[in-house]
Amino acid sequence: xxxxAQLFMAIDQTTKTNAKVAAMRAxxxxxxxxxxxxxxxLFSGRRPKRAVNTTLLRSWxxxxxxxxxxxxxxxxxxxxxxxxxxxxxxxDNGSSDDLPLHEWIAFQQALTAQDEDARKAAIIDAWxxxxxxxxxxxxxxxxxxxxxxxxxxxxxxxxxxxxxQDEAEVTHKxxxxxxxxxxTFESLVLANDPTSDQSRPYPFYLAYQxxxxxxxxxxxxxxxxxxxxxxxxxxxxxxxxxxYLWSRGEDLMTDRFPELARALDFLPDGTVLDGExxxxxxxxxxxxxxxxxxxxxxxxxVPKKLLAEAPVVLRAYDxxxxxxxxxxxxxxADRRARLERYIKGLxxxxxxxxxxxxxxxxxxALAQIRETSRDNAAEGLMLKRAGAPYLAGRxxxxxxxxxxxxxxxxxxxxxxxxxxxxRANLFTDFTFAVxxxxxLVPFTKAYSGLTDKEFREITAWVKKNTIQRFGPVRSVxxxxxxxxxxxxxxxxxxxxxxxxxxxxxxxxxxQDKPKEEANTYEDLLGMLEVYG
Amino acid sequence: MVxxxxxxxxxxxxxxxxxxxxxxxxxxxxxxxxxxxxxxxHKHYLATDAAAPVMKHRLGxxxxxxxxxDTKMQIGGATVSFHPAGHVPGSAQIRVDVGGEVWVxxxxxxxxxxxxxxxxxxxxxxxxxxxxxxxxxxxxxxxQSELKRQLNGWWAENRAAGKVSIIGAYSLGKAQRVMAALDxxxxxxxxxAIENTNAVLRAQGVPLPDTVLVTAETDRKAFPGAMVICxxxxxxxxxxxxFGPQSTAFASGWMALRGIRRRRAVDRGFIxxxxxxWPGLNTAxxxxxxxxxxxxxxxxxxxxxxxxxxxxxxxxxxxGYQGETLDDGEEA
Ligand SMILES: [Zn+2]
Ligand SMILES: [Zn+2]
Numbered sequence: 001x002x003x004x005a006q007l008f009m010a011i012d013q014t015t016k017t018n019a020k021v022a023a024m025r026a027x028x029x030x031x032x033x034x035x036x037x038x039x040x041x042l043f044s045g046r047r048p049k050r051a052v053n054t055t056l057l058r059s060w061x062x063x064x065x066x067x068x069x070x071x072x073x074x075x076x077x078x079x080x081x082x083x084x085x086x087x088x089x090x091x092d093n094g095s096s097d098d099l100p101l102h103e104w105i106a107f108q109q110a111l112t113a114q115d116e117d118a119r120k121a122a123i124i125d126a127w128x129x130x131x132x133x134x135x136x137x138x139x140x141x142x143x144x145x146x147x148x149x150x151x152x153x154x155x156x157x158x159x160x161x162x163x164x165q166d167e168a169e170v171t172h173k174x175x176x177x178x179x180x181x182x183x184t185f186e187s188l189v190l191a192n193d194p195t196s197d198q199s200r201p202y203p204f205y206l207a208y209q210x211x212x213x214x215x216x217x218x219x220x221x222x223x224x225x226x227x228x229x230x231x232x233x234x235x236x237x238x239x240x241x242x243x244y245l246w247s248r249g250e251d252l253m254t255d256r257f258p259e260l261a262r263a264l265d266f267l268p269d270g271t272v273l274d275g276e277x278x279x280x281x282x283x284x285x286x287x288x289x290x291x292x293x294x295x296x297x298x299x300x301x302v303p304k305k306l307l308a309e310a311p312v313v314l315r316a317y318d319x320x321x322x323x324x325x326x327x328x329x330x331x332x333a334d335r336r337a338r339l340e341r342y343i344k345g346l347x348x349x350x351x352x353x354x355x356x357x358x359x360x361x362x363x364x365a366l367a368q369i370r371e372t373s374r375d376n377a378a379e380g381l382m383l384k385r386a387g388a389p390y391l392a393g394r395x396x397x398x399x400x401x402x403x404x405x406x407x408x409x410x411x412x413x414x415x416x417x418x419x420x421x422x423r424a425n426l427f428t429d430f431t432f433a434v435x436x437x438x439x440l441v442p443f444t445k446a447y448s449g450l451t452d453k454e455f456r457e458i459t460a461w462v463k464k465n466t467i468q469r470f471g472p473v474r475s476v477x478x479x480x481x482x483x484x485x486x487x488x489x490x491x492x493x494x495x496x497x498x499x500x501x502x503x504x505x506x507x508x509x510x511q512d513k514p515k516e517e518a519n520t521y522e523d524l525l526g527m528l529e530v531y532g
Numbered sequence: 533m534v535x536x537x538x539x540x541x542x543x544x545x546x547x548x549x550x551x552x553x554x555x556x557x558x559x560x561x562x563x564x565x566x567x568x569x570x571x572x573x574h575k576h577y578l579a580t581d582a583a584a585p586v587m588k589h590r591l592g593x594x595x596x597x598x599x600x601x602d603t604k605m606q607i608g609g610a611t612v613s614f615h616p617a618g619h620v621p622g623s624a625q626i627r628v629d630v631g632g633e634v635w636v637x638x639x640x641x642x643x644x645x646x647x648x649x650x651x652x653x654x655x656x657x658x659x660x661x662x663x664x665x666x667x668x669x670x671x672x673x674x675x676q677s678e679l680k681r682q683l684n685g686w687w688a689e690n691r692a693a694g695k696v697s698i699i700g701a702y703s704l705g706k707a708q709r710v711m712a713a714l715d716x717x718x719x720x721x722x723x724x725a726i727e728n729t730n731a732v733l734r735a736q737g738v739p740l741p742d743t744v745l746v747t748a749e750t751d752r753k754a755f756p757g758a759m760v761i762c763x764x765x766x767x768x769x770x771x772x773x774x775f776g777p778q779s780t781a782f783a784s785g786w787m788a789l790r791g792i793r794r795r796r797a798v799d800r801g802f803i804x805x806x807x808x809x810w811p812g813l814n815t816a817x818x819x820x821x822x823x824x825x826x827x828x829x830x831x832x833x834x835x836x837x838x839x840x841x842x843x844x845x846x847x848x849x850x851x852g853y854q855g856e857t858l859d860d861g862e863e864a
Contacts (some may be wrong), residue, residue, distance in 0.1 A: 012790070014799050067669050068841065074834045075668045080791045088670035088788070149794070390552075425792060452795065 003031055004039070004101045005133045011149050022379075024158035029064060033185035034102040041180045041188070042146045043155040045250065050144050051111040052119055054082055057142065060120055063529045064127065065089040072126050074496065075488045077418070077472065078425070081444045083139030087132050097129040102180075108142055116242065153393060155526055163189060168203065168392040176200035177252055198239045201246040202272065202320050202328065203392035207382065207399035214363045214402065224332070224386055225358045225366055227378035228401055229315055230290050230488070231278040232297065236262055236314055237321075245277070245314075255300060257312050259351045265344055266350045270324030274390075275316035282348065287377045290502065291490050316343055317355040317382075320390060328390035330400075335390065339486065373404045374531060379487065406485035406503075407527060410510055410518045412440055413480045416462045417473045419447075426452075427474075430506070434486055436521040443497035446484055450504035458509075481518050483508035489528050497521070534610075534628055534659065535636040537588030537826070537849050542637055542661065546630040549578075551637045554852025560753030561612065563639025563705055565590060566622035568854045580614045583622030583651065583738065586704060589732045601650065617641035618652030619806050620705030621738055627655050636820060637661040640853075642805065643812040644676060648712045648738070649705070654819035661849070662817060665807040666785050667838075673785070673809040676713075679802060684715045686800055691718060691757035696775045700764035700798070701783045703729045705806045709759050710783055711741050718751070719755045721746050723762035723771075734807065767798060785809070817844070829853040 010023035034467040041047075062072040065102070072089060079085040107126065111119045123142075130138055140146055156174060160167040173189060176197045193302055217223060234253065237244040245253045245260055254260075257277060267273075279293035280286075296302065319339035320328055327335055336357075343354040358381070360366040368380070373380050380403035388398035411432035419428035429447050433440035450458070458480070465477040485507035492500035536543045541553030541560075549559040556573035563569050563579075565586040570579070577596040581588055584598040599605060601624065604613045614624035619640040626637045634657040641663065642662035647653045674682070690697045694848075701707040709727045715719060720743045722730060727745040734740055744755070752775050766772055767780050780798040785805025787793050808816060817825060817839070825844045827836045828851040841848035 015797050016799075065669060068838075071669060071834065071838060074831075075670045078668060079670055079789055084790055085670060088672070092672070425786070426795075 001101045001104055001130075001134055001137065002096075002098045003027065003139060004035065005131075007039075008137060008148060009133060017154065021154050021158045021161070023036055024150060025162045027163035028159050028191045032100055032102070035100055037180045037183070037185040037188065038102050038105055039158065040155065040174065043150060043340075044152045044174055045146075046179055047107060047144045047146055048105050048141060049112065050142070051108045052123065052142060054143055056116070056120070057086060057139070057317065058082070058125070060123060061086040061089055064124060065091065073303075080419075083143050084136055086139050087136035090127055090132075090135060093128060093131055096134055099129075101524050103137060105141060141370045153406070154454075159189065171203040171392045175203060175246075175250060197244070199237060199244040199252070200389075201237060201244070201250070202326075203236065204248050204315070205232065205391045206248070206275070206394040207401045208394065208396050210400045210402045214366065217400070218385065220360060220362055220366070222386055224336070224384050225360060225369075226317060226382050226384075227358070227373065227376055228382045228403065229276040229278055229287065230377065230379045231276040231287065231293055231315070232380060234275060234277040234314060235320070235494045236260060236263060236269055236273045236275065236316075238269055239324075241269060241463065256296060256302065258302065259307070259312050260314060262349070262351050263314070266346055266352065268323065270321060270340070272319070272321035273314065273316045273339070273352075274318035274320055275314045277312050278315050280313040280353075289490060290488065291500075311351075313351045313353050315353050315355045318390060330389065331387045332384055332390070333386040341348050370402060370404060400525040403504060406487055407489065407531060408483050408485050408507060409434065409527070410513060411443070411484050412478045412515045412518045413476065413482060414440055414442060414478055415473055415475055416458075425459075426455045427462045428455055430482075432482065433478075434519050434521050434524055435516075440478055441497055441521050443495070443499060443521075444484060444486075444501045444504045446482075446504045447504050449485070450509065478515050481510040481513040481515055482506045483510055489524075489531050491528060491532055497524070499524060499532075534630045534633050535637065535661070537851075541852070544607075544610050544628055544630070547607035547612065547628070549610075549612075550574075550798045551605055551626050551628075552639060552853070559607075561626055562587065563617065563626060563637065564620055566620070566640065567852045568852065569639055580622050580624045583624065585732045585736045586622060586729065589728070600747075615653050615655050616650035618643060618645070618649050621649050621708065621733060623649060625653075627654060627657065633658055635659040635661070636822075639664065640807055641666070641816065643816050644673065646676060646709050646712075646806075648709050652816070654816060655823050658822055659824035660817060660820045660822035661826040661828060662813065663807065663853070664813070664827050664832050664835040666805065666829075667813055667831045667835035670812045671785060671788055671809045672811060673788075673805060674803045679804055680713045682800055683713055684717065685709070686779070686802075687714070687759055690779045693779075694756070694777060695850055696755070696760055696778045696780050697756050697781070698760045698762065698767060698772055698775065699781045699783055699802075700767040701726075701761055701804075703744050703763060706783055706804065708733060708738070708740055709804065709806075710761055711743065714741065714759060715760075716741075717757075719744055721750075721755060721758050721760045723760075723766055725763050726761055767796075779819065 007023055007027045011020045014020060058072055059069055062069045076085045081147045111122060127135055156171050157167055160170040176199055213522050233248040235246045243261055243264055245257055247253050279288040281288050285319055288310060294307060296310055316339060319335045322338050346352055358369060370381050383400045383402055385398040411434055413430050414433045415431035416427040417429040419426055431442050431445050433442045462476055467477060468475045484504050486501040486504040488502035538556050540550060541556040542551040549561055550557045552563055552569040553560050554571060558575045560574040561578045565583050570587050571645055572591055581598045581600050584596055587596060599614060601614055601616055603613055611629040613627045615627060617623040617625045617639055619642055619842045628635050635801045636655050636657040638661060641652055643652045673771055687697050689726050699710060701710050703726045713721060720741060722743045723746055730740055730743060760775060764782060781802060782796060782798050782810035783802045783804040785807060787801030788803045823845055825839050825846045826849045828849045832848045
C-alpha cells in the first residue's frame with residue numbers, strides 16, 4: 001500500500017484543490033485496477049465491513065504501546081480520531097512491507113471468520129509491518145469512515161480525467177449500490193452502460209443558496225418558483241417492476257418508506273422522479289411537522305402504528321427518466337410538462353403529489369410570497385430556470401434556493417465543551433440559556449457559526465472562566481451573549497426546557513450586549529406559539 | 533520545603549527568591565526569555581549569561597544580573613545553579629540546594645539536541661518540577677535528521693514549482709532552529725519580529741546563517757524560491773500574500789496531530805517542538821532520580837496520574853505558564 005500511502009500524503013499535504021486532483025489522477029493512471037476499484041469505493045463512502053470492534057482495538061493498541069487503557073482513552077479525544085490515536089501510540093517500526101491495498105483489505109475481511117485470539121495476533125502482526133502513515137490508513141480501513149481530505153466530487157473529477165471521460169458521466173456510473181465485490185474497475189468505470197444496474201440513480205442536481213437579489217437573475221419569465229419543502233430529498237426509480245428510493249447522500253431508503261411501493265400502481269415502468277419525501281397530513285392536505293418525518297428516518301422497518309401516524313408521500317418536482325429514456329438534457333419546462341401529465345389527477349390514495357409552481361409576475365411580488373413560507377410549511381422558495389437541463393451535482397446558475405431568514409434569539413452561554421478532530425484543542429460546543437426570572441434555563445446547544453479566530457478567543461476565555469468541570473464539559477461564568485439562529489422550533493418533552501430547535505447555530509457574538517439583556521423563557525415560548 | 537508554590541510563583545523561603553514568578557516580586561530567577569517565564573515588573577532579575585541579552589532586548593532596562601551555567605552561588609540559605617534545559621538558546625533548569633535537599637525547577641525543556649540550544653543535562657535531585665505541554669503518549673517527535681530532510685525537501689520542491697516557502701515559527705528558538713536546519717539552497721528572509729531576535733543572538737555569538745530582513749520597501753519578487761520565516765500569525769496575512777505563489781507551513785509539536793494541522797489550513801506541518809515529547813519527559817524525569825515530581829503547564833492531571841502509577845509522589849501545580857501555542861500572541 002505504499003502507493004496508496006503516497007497518494008494520501010500528497011492529498012493531505014496540500015490545501016490546494018488542483019494539487020489534490022492531480023495526485024489522485026496520477027494514482028488512477030498507474031495503480032493496480034483492483035486497488036483503484038477499492039480507492040473509488042472508499043472515497044465514495046463504500047467502506048469494507050468492520051472486522052474488529054473498536055473496544056478490542058483500543059485495548060490491543062494500549063497493550064502494545066505499554067500504556068494503561070485509561071491513558072489511551074484520555075489521549076483519544078485530544079487527537080480526535082481513533083485510527084490516528086492508535087497509529088501514534090504504537091512503538092515505531094524501522095521498515096515496512098509493501099502489500100497492495102486490495103490485499104490488505106482482503107486480509108482484514110478474512111479476520112471476520114477468525115476467533116479473537118487469532119484476530120489479535122493478525123492485527124498486531126500487521127501493525128508490525130507498517131509505518132506510521134500506513135498504520136493510520138490500515139486503522140482507517142479497519143474502523144470505517146474514510147474521510148481523508150478529498151471529496152467524492154474531486155475523486156470523480158480525477159477519475160474522469162485519468163480515463164478521458166466526461167465528469168457527469170463518471171458521476172452517474174459511480175452511483176448505485178455496487179460494491180468492489182460485485183463489479184470490476186473495467187465494468188464499473190470503463191464499460192459504457194450506466195443503466196446495466198437497474199437500481200442505479202442519477203446524480204442529484206443541487207441548488208446554491210441565493211447570493212444576490214433575484215432581480216440579478218434576469219426577467220422573471222425565464223424562471224419558475226416553488227416552495228422549498230422541509231423534508232428529505234429523494235429520487236424514486238421505477239424500473240423492471242421494482243421501485244428504489246435513493247437519498248441525496250446515496251442511501252437506499254426503499255424499505256424505510258414502504259408507502260412508495262404503490263407508485264408502481266400509478267406510473268409506468270421506466271420512470272424516475274426527483275422530489276421531497278414528506279410526512280403528510282392527508283386530511284388537511286399539508287405536511288406534518290418535520291419531527292413526524294424524523295421518527296420515520298431512524299427506522300429501517302416501520303411499525304403499523306407509525307405508518308398510520310406519519311404516512312409519507314413524495315412531493316415530485318422533476319422527471320428524469322420517461323419511458324426508460326434519460327430526459328435530463330431536456331429543458332426544465334418540458335420535463336415538468338411531462339411530469340404534470342403523470343402526477344396531476346392521480347387519486348388521493350397515490351403516494352405522489354405534485355410540488356406546484358407558484359405564479360408570480362415580478363420579483364417584488366415573489367419576495368412577498370416568500371415571506372409567507374413558514375405558513376405554508378416551507379423553508380423558503382426554489383427558483384429554477386425554465387430552459388435549463390438537469391445537471392449533475394452542485395452547479396451554479398440554474399437552480400437557487402431562496403430561504404427565509406432564520407429565527408433568532410439572544411442567549412447566554414453557560415457550558416462549554418471541546419471539539420473533536422480538527423477542533424480538538426478548542427472549545428466549540430456550547431450550551432445556551434435564557435432567563436426565567438433570576439434563573440438561566442438551558443434550551444439548546446450550538447457548535448457552528450463562529451470563525452476559527454472567534455473560537456480561539458472564546459477558548460481562551462473559557463479556560464479563565466471555568467466554574468466547574470464535569471468530565472469534558474465545563475460550566476462557565478454566565479457572561480457572553482450570542483445570537484442563536486435556527487430554522488424551526490418544536491415542543492419536546494425530552495428536553496428540560498420543553499422545546500427543541502432545528503439547526504441551531506451561533507449567528508453573532510453579541511459582545512455589545514450585557515447578559516441581563518438576553519431573551520427570556522417567555523420569549524422562547526412565544527416563538528413556540530407562533531412557529532411551533 | 534525547599535520550594536513552595538504561592539500565588540506569585542515558585543518561591544524559595546531559604547533564599548527569599550522566586551523562580552519564573554507570574555506576579556511582580558523583589559527577586560526573580562528566570563529560566564528563559566519566553567514571555568510567560570520572563571515577565572515584566574520584577575525588581576531584580578537573575579538569569580544565565582546566554583539568556584540575558586534576549587531578556588534585555590525584551591524587558592528593556594531592568595536590573596538584571598547573569599551567571600554562567602553550572603556555577604554555584606549562595607543566595608541566603610540556598611545554593612543555586614543554572615543548568616542547560618535544551619529548550620531555546622540560553623534556557624536553564626534551576627537547581628536549588630537547601631541543607632542537602634535538592635530541588636530542580638526545569639522551566640521548559642526538551643531532551644533532544646536541536647543543534648542550536650545548549651543540550652539538556654539531567655540533574656540528580658530529590659524533587660523535580662516539570663512542564664507537561666506534550667505529556668501524552670501520542671506525542672513522539674520526528675528525529676532531527678529526518679526533520680532536516682523533510683524541511684529541505686519541501687523547500688526544494690517549492691523552488692522547483694516556482695513558489696516561495698513560508699514557514700510560521702516563533703521568534704525566539706523555533707525560528708533559529710529552522711534556520712539552522714536549512715541547506716544552502718537560496719535566500720532566507722525574515723519577518724522583523726524574528727530578525728530582531730536573530731540580531732541579539734548573533735551578537736552573543738550564536739552561529740546563524742545569513743538572513744534578509746523584510747521591510748515595507750523590500751521587493752518581495754526579487755527573491756524567487758526564497759525561504760520566508762515569520763511568526764505563525766503572519767501566515768495567510770496580507771504581509772505574506774505579497775510574496776506571490778507560495779506554499780505554507782508551521783513548525784510546531786502540535787503538527788503531530790492531523791486535525792490541528794488541517795484546522796490551521798497550511799500545506800505542511802513540521803513536527804518541531806521546543807518542548808519534550810512523551811518519551812523525552814519520561815526519560816528526563818527518570819534520569820533525575822527524584823521521588824517527588826511537580827507537574828506544571830500542559831496535560832497536568834493526566835501526566836500526574838501516570839507518574840503516580842509509575843511510583844512517583846506526583847502533584848499538580850497550577851501555574852501562570854502557557855504551553856506551546858499556535859495562537860496569536862507570544863511563544864512560551
Ligand atoms: Zn518557553
Ligand atoms: Zn513555558
